[in-house]
Structures are given as C-alpha cells and as structure tokens.
Amino acid sequence: MDRLLKQTVSAELRNLFGDRVTENTEIRNEHGAGYSYHACMPPDWVVFPRSTEEIAALVSICGTHQIPIIPFGAGTSLEGHILALKGGVCVDLRLMNQILEIDTANMCATVQAGVTRNQLDERLAGSGFFFPIGPGVNATLGGMASTRASGTNAVRYGTMKDNVLSLTVVLPDGKVIKTASKARKSSSGYDLTRLFIGSEGTLGILADLTIRLHSYPEAIYAAVCSFQNVEAAVNTAIKTIQAGVAIAKIELLDDLLMHAVNRYSGLAYPEKPTLLLEFQGSPAEIEAQITAVQAFARSFGATDFIWEKEEVARMKLWQARTDAAPAARAMVPGSKLMSTDVCVPISRLAECIVDTQADIAATGLFAPILGHVGDGNFHLSIPIDPAVPGQFEKAKALNERLVQRALALEGTCSGEHGIGVGKLAYLAQEHGEALEVMRAIKKAIDPTNLMNPGKLLPPVL
Structure with a gap:
C-alpha cells in the first residue's frame, strides 16, 4: 500500500x-x-x-x-x-456484545453481532428458553450467521438460516438496512435475511440479529451406544431419521475418535464406532423415541445403551463431544489441526463414510471421523505433524478426494464450515451456472469488491 x-x-x-x-x-x-x-x-x-x-x-x-x-x-x-x-x-466486533432484548412473549431475542453463544446461554439460564445452534466453539452470533453455522442440535432445530428472523446489515456503501421483522413468516419481497446468512462477510457487515428462541424441554436424556462398525452406526441414524423420530442430537464418533476423547476427557466409554444420542420432550415422548431408536440400533447389532440422565453426566458427555477436535490434536503432540467437512444426502451417508475410512487407512494418516449423522454431515480432524515431511500434502489430497466423493453422491463440499478460501476450488463444480448468479449479486451489492475479497466466490479465470 x-x-x-x-x-x-x-x-x-x-x-x-x-x-x-x-x-x-x-x-x-x-x-x-x-x-x-x-x-x-x-x-x-x-x-x-x-x-x-x-x-x-x-x-x-x-x-x-x-x-x-x-x-x-x-x-x-x-x-x-x-x-x-x-x-x-x-x-x-467483540465490543458489540450487548444483548439488546429478550422478548419471551414472541420467543425471540435481539443481540449485537459480537455476542457469543456462551454469553447468550448464560443470559437465558432459568428463563425457560434456549437458543439451539451451537458449534463446538464459543463463536459469536454474527460469525455463526455469516458462515451459516449449525452444530449438534441441527437435526431437530435446523441451522442458523432457520433460526434468524432478521438482520441489521451495514452495506459496502455505508448504508444500514434491516432485512425483515419479528414476524415468523412473510411473503413480502426477496428473502434478504437468508441472502446475508452464509455470505461470509462478502456482502456487508452484520451489526445485530433477531433470533428465534425455543422452549426448554421438559426432560432430557442422553445415551451412548456402541457398534461393531461405522456402517451399522450410520444405518441406525438413517433409520431413525427416515422413521421421523424427533431426536434432538445424533452424533457419530468413530473408534479412533472415541479413543482420543477417552484419553483427553478422562472417560471410559467403549472404543468402538459410537452414537451419542439426546432425547428431549415430555417423559412419554422420550419413551417413544427411545423405544424406536433402541429397536433400530439392536437390529444393526448394537451393544447396550449407556444412559446419562443426570445433568452433570450429560454435560460431561457433551463437553467430551465438544472436545473432539482438541482430543484428536492431542494424539499428535505439536501438531496443527486440519479440519474439513462435507454433507451428503442421508441415504448415501453410510457409503460415503465407509469409503472415506478406507481412503484414510490407505494414506496412513490419523484422521478420525466425527459426524452430525442425523443430517448427513461429517468431519475429518487431521493433526498434521510438522516434523513428518509430506503429511500436509497427503491431508490436502485426502480432503480433495473426500469432496469429490461427496459431490459425486449429490452432496456438498461443506455442510457447515463454509467456503472461505479452503473450499473455493469446488464452487463451480457444485453450483454450475448458479455461480454466475452469485457473482451478479456480489457485483450489484459490492461493485468494487471491498467486502472480504477473495472469499466464497472463486475468481473468474
């Protein structure tokens, strides 16, 4: 400059x-x-x-x-x-961290973009309401909207696009707009709220958000269920979703990740492909959910369920799930973590994960799998040891094959991490001519390309 x-x-x-x-x-x-x-x-x-x-x-x-x-x-x-x-x-935006309104009558809240999810959770404690979207880190609500984040509750409550009612956005020319109202539905004009959700800061800066709140469930049970192989665990998840069971969380950890989590978090769960489950609702609703899921799990050879009904035990279990990425990294001291994700139609999930496991084994990399298997999304956490030549190149090649596998199965290159610069190379292949529509929107709103340039949209060659 x-x-x-x-x-x-x-x-x-x-x-x-x-x-x-x-x-x-x-x-x-x-x-x-x-x-x-x-x-x-x-x-x-x-x-x-x-x-x-x-x-x-x-x-x-x-x-x-x-x-x-x-x-x-x-x-x-x-x-x-x-x-x-x-x-x-x-x-x-860290200083823009005010919770502007908790509107329990309309089951929503308005927050500045720098409010973190943990901060909001603390404010809502005891109110009878909660915000369901929670990635595995203490992200800001503005950042979560910008990347269209989701997390473990997405299978029941949806992602950020389903839980944001309205945004205040500063556009590239300095104008300030509000994208919608508190109304739960509208057929008025273009859906600007969802245009900016997932735009990764390329169209404007999110200043505040009005988000949906949900009633805290009457009862919550969590369970751990182990299987002999990943395919059986994933097929249990698929059957659960196809049957319409209103399960709150259904997470897959493969045997490698269970070993890492036990070691990192001081747990002693079986080190096999495992589903972490959470059931919410009235006792009668939970009983019906449990009966259905247990039947599916046993049909695929599951061992007994380990139940965690007390809040302290449940919180420890889900904290271990949150700690999955650092647990994987801790298995390779001094490493830097490469994390990637894809999402496929749920009917193709078992195929995609089994093929990915075989690919990982052929590389010799330590790359455990974590899956939000209720919605077809899974992650690889790959600790890269800088002392071992060629590991990063192997990991990048593995990621390339993973994305190509997902796209071939009618999936997407990213279920929740977003594009940034890491997944730019796959946008044209995934979206085809629709990419030109995205570029036209960017050009119309940010004609001089000042907002987070080089992200989300690949350059025109």
Missing part, C-alpha cells in the same frame, strides 16, 4: 476510533489466522467499533480510499474466512 495513503487512512481511523484502532503486529497476526490451517495473512489495521453507526462510518472511510474490509467475530472459522488476502481493515 502507498505510504501516503496508509498515513491518511491511519489518521482518519484514529480520529474516529482513537485507541480502538491498532497496527500492532502481534494483534494483526492474531486477526490474520484464526483456527484455520492456512498461513497467516494479517490485515493492515484492526478496528474495534462499538455501534452500527461506527461500522457505517468505518465502511465509508474504506470505500472512499478503496481499502478492503474483513469482518471478524471470534476468529473460530476453519476455512480461512478471516485471512486478509489483500490487506485492509479487520473489523473486530
């Missing part, structure tokens, strides 16, 4: 934000990597706005000087979403 331009922009930013703008190298590096396995690419500045109006003023400065803008939540995304590929300003 031209020195005079940088001095000019620095002066304008400091005039607006004071000590809430920094060019500190360490802080910039923290904002140029996140949880991604991609090499760090830091921004030129990191700015910490406190309001929608400050975001709009910042965007106007960047528009005037044609400076790229990279929105930043908690930095927990996995596909390089926050890399500053062309430098610019990283807009860290």
